[in-house]
Amino acid sequence: MAMMPKRIKFRKSQRGRIRGNATRGNFVAFGEYGLQAVEAGWIRATQIEAGRVSATHHMHREGKLWIRIFPHKPISKKPLEVRMGKGKGEPEFYVASVKPGQVLYEVAGVSEDMAKETLARISHKMPIKTRFVTRRHGL
């Protein structure tokens, strides 16, 4: 099931702008290899889940996978064939608002080749450009 917040303060949110680069969550912190966003964008909860499923399937349930993003932002939509006005639409789905540099997924416990293949599969599910990154050891 796609991720969504358990409790929220407001049911609907404004769209907002994604400016600047990620200043937090921008390095591989848990696993050995990671998938880093190169562009800004919204990643839907369903896309995050699709990435997770493809990764666990490809890794044959070996190794470990971390998802570093969470869809906090509700996106509302008006129903089809409804005239403009009459207020904002109802929340339809949730997205993670991602800035360039954000690490989206991390893997560990698999070889580098396997990690590259797995993260490439995830990247195909993502609506933004991503790149493969490895953990920095030492300084």
Add this chain to the structure above:
Amino acid sequence: MKDIVTLVAERRETIGTRAARRVRDTGRVPCIVYGHKQDPVAITVDGRELDAAVRQRARMLDLDLDGKKDRVLVADLQHDMFNRGIVHADFLRVAMDEVVRVGVPIVMRGKAKGEQHGGVTEQLMAEVEVECLPGDIPESVTVVVADLDLGDAIHVSDLQVPAGVKVVSPGTQLVVTVAMTRIAATETETAAPDAEAATAEPEVIARGKAEEEEEEETK
């Protein structure tokens, strides 16, 4: 001990984000030198030279500032998140007969026995803090994990460090563990979602609602 690289440093009069950015545009890296109860000095060094020294895993450097040489330890490095080089460096003045406290990377060697039984080796600690003379700083601390079975762990107290090096991190901290993969957990996750859960909406925190009701009542 490795040969110590000498970097020519220049004093930096301007500080702040924009000034630092301008320095980086010229191919130099803004840095700071501190320690030995002297005032911190803002400096710049050549980006390529610093990068080359870091690639050789040099922890000690000689800084040539105004014709005076200072022996320094690379205390911290900030890297660009898109791998476009070093953004900033911290240098700590040291004397070769003075004990320093530094973080040393932990490197895993071998494949754990427990991996054949469905386990996954997890390295929970990337760096261990040690105290030693600047000349004795090890490049890394190696952990051999080949004998680890499912559920086994290596703690900081089990780490083998060279003579003259003292581990400062708490001995009870976990370094490496062989954990069971989350097969059971993923099976429940991939099971078909029940209809109720699929349509569930997050709970709206009631504070806002209660306030609105109060406002309506007062009207």
